Amino acid sequence: MVDGVYRTHPWFTLNSESIQKRAATRPEAESAVYTVGYEGIMVDALLDLLLRQGIKRLIDVRCNPIARRYGFHKATICRLCNDVGIEYVHVASLGVPSAWRADLSDHSSYERLFERYEKEILPKHEGALESVSKLVIESPSALMCMEADHQCCHRSRLGAEVSRRTSLPVWELRGT
Numbered sequence: 001m002v003d004g005v006y007r008t009h010p011w012f013t014l015n016s017e018s019i020q021k022r023a024a025t026r027p028e029a030e031s032a033v034y035t036v037g038y039e040g041i042m043v044d045a046l047l048d049l050l051l052r053q054g055i056k057r058l059i060d061v062r063c064n065p066i067a068r069r070y071g072f073h074k075a076t077i078c079r080l081c082n083d084v085g086i087e088y089v090h091v092a093s094l095g096v097p098s099a100w101r102a103d104l105s106d107h108s109s110y111e112r113l114f115e116r117y118e119k120e121i122l123p124k125h126e127g128a129l130e131s132v133s134k135l136v137i138e139s140p141s142a143l144m145c146m147e148a149d150h151q152c153c154h155r156s157r158l159g160a161e162v163s164r165r166t167s168l169p170v171w172e173l174r175g176t
Contacts, residue, residue: 011024011052014026015084015085026051029056033143033169034140034142034143034170034171034173035142035150035171035173036172037155039146040148043070043080046071049174050173053140053142055140056086056140056141057086057087058086058141058144059091059135059136059142059143060089060090061091061143061155062090062144063092063095063096064095064098072146091132094132095154096154100116100117110151122161129161129162133165136168137168142173
């Protein structure tokens with residue numbers, strides 16, 4: 001049965017323990033600052049996207065990596081990433097405190113939030129920014145948060161800052 005699945009769906013052989021059964025090779029992304037949000041997709045779709053795009057490290061930039069949806073709680077996403085050969089790193093200090101998100105209702109409230117983030121969070125966490133920048137240069141990495149639309153997420157501002165530091169372009173993996 002496994003051999004039949006592998007013949008029909010070679011992508012599933014990517015991480016086979018038997019090297020001889022691997023019918024697909026793992027792509028490697030070009031150097032860039034990748035960002036991704038998991039809103040609206042299942043964890044297996046996120047992992048498949050990361051693998052297909054050649055991402056080797058997922059950098060979770062949520063302040064509180066807790067999720068009601070299966071797979072996105074820190075312990076679970078870490079285990080699942082490790083199971084498919086993606087390194088997981090959590091950088092809580094570059095997240096947005098939950099209390100700051102309480103009254104988001106329109107475009108201007110998001111803009112105020114992101115301006116506050118750039119003024120109050122980023123300058124206080126120089127070490128974390130430097131670490132993330134080094135990780136992005138070292139290996140294809142994606143900055144992950146919840147929101148599907150990166151324009152409604154602090155990762156757009158964080159990605160821009162990491163891009164400024166590394167001179168790498170920013171690419172949103174889900175293309176929103």
